[in-house]
Amino acid sequence: MYSTDREVLQTAIDWLELNHQVALVTVAKTWGSSPRPAGSMMLMRDDGIHTGSVSGGCIEEDLVKRYVNGELTEHYPNLIDYGVDRQDALRFGLPCGGRLELVVEQLESAEPLKTLLSRITSGQLVARRVCMNTGEVSLHNVSEVNDFRYTSDDMIKVFGRAGQLTRYVASIALMLDYNVTVCDPREEYRAGWNMEGVNFTHMMPDDAVKQILNHNRTILITLAHDPKLDDMALMEALTDDLFYVGALGSKRSNDQRRERLLQLGVNQEQLQKLHAPVGLAIGSHTPPEIAVSIMAEITAARNSIAATGAQKTNV
Incomplete structure (x- = not known):
């Protein structure tokens, strides 16, 4: 896990403890050329402030606008595609053939994130799993880095x-x-x-x-x-x-x-x-x-x- 992503998680904790509504956006999958790899994260809060990135900037602006307008505040996670066609890719500044699949989660509590950061800091390899049907989040120890599981620094x-x-x-x-x-x-x-x-x-x-x-x-x-x-x-x-x-x-x-x-x-x-x-x-x-x-x-x-x-x- 890169230090910028740890900063995103720590910022989420800080915002939640200030009683903001906070959504976590994670790049779940990419096709073709993409500005950010799978596992990249950004945060949005209810007043439009955001941090982190999932693209070169245009997608972040669209996500924040939709979130502030109440389109992405459901209890269960949203799965959103960007770049599904050429016009969409051009609109959001994606490279030719680039496509992103994003998971948007409404965060309810800072405690699970504190647990995650604590385990990462102690040197553990951790997989964070999100159930798309229920929104339930679970943490699992893993033996090797795979996909975008969380890990302390190499x-x-x-x-x-x-x-x-x-x-x-x-x-x-x-x-x-x-x-x-x-x-x-x-x-x-x-x-x-x-x-x-x-x-x-x-x-x-x-x-x-x-x-x-x-x-x-x-x-x-x-x-x-x-x-x-x-x-x-x-x-x-x-x-x-x-x-x-x-x-x-x-x-x-x-x-x-x-x-x-x-x-x-x-x-x-x-x-x-x-x-x-x-x-x-x-x-x-x-x-x-x-x-x-x-x-x-x-x-x-x-x-x-x-x-x-x-x-x-x-x-």
Whole structure:
């Protein structure tokens, strides 16, 4: 779940506690190109104020107008289609072939939303189910992310050299709603680290990897350029089921790294999980450009898109 969606849920709680009538709109399904993915949310209240988004803006305006006019205030959820024909799509600014199916719920109480947010914050994966016939809402624990179930942030662990490149990677990761931890046991680097919103640990890399709980939602990147530190983290990470493991370096240093890891007991199958040199081939040279290439590759992996490139970032 993105932080903007959590903000929508928290705002719904605040508005309900102020005794406003509040409706929650959720993108249930999309066809073709759509401005927002399934699971995107917006809120509307009785005085026309709204927050969040389900499109580029035109649909939100239409929904708010209909809600304020009393068209969408039924007790049971409404299922609404936008973009069912070309004229409709043009009217609401949908891309060619784009279509949205929205669920509009009249919220009655803040308590179920508080429970949902509490479970998300504690790190649980939660599915929220809405009965379209009765309006009944139920929450269910799930074992993996599927459709638009609610989840706490994916995690990025950056190992080594709490310096300039790490700051750029961490900054972009925060904007993409990751929970970021930087690990560097070296006193000369950790003493100067001060970045709001980023966790810092001075544990040894292998010990820090052992502390990871949600393996299949964790991304690990080594940036130290120091085999003594990078290899410790990679040895542990590659033997676990982490979502993504990447290492900074040139093609030559990557070949040497792979040889070292094989000698240290990492097998070929485990080594196949290593993304190295990390980052997409965009000709990056400066720390900001390298950070963009790294996070672009991670974003592609997160969205289940195969990122291709003839040559990875060389550093």
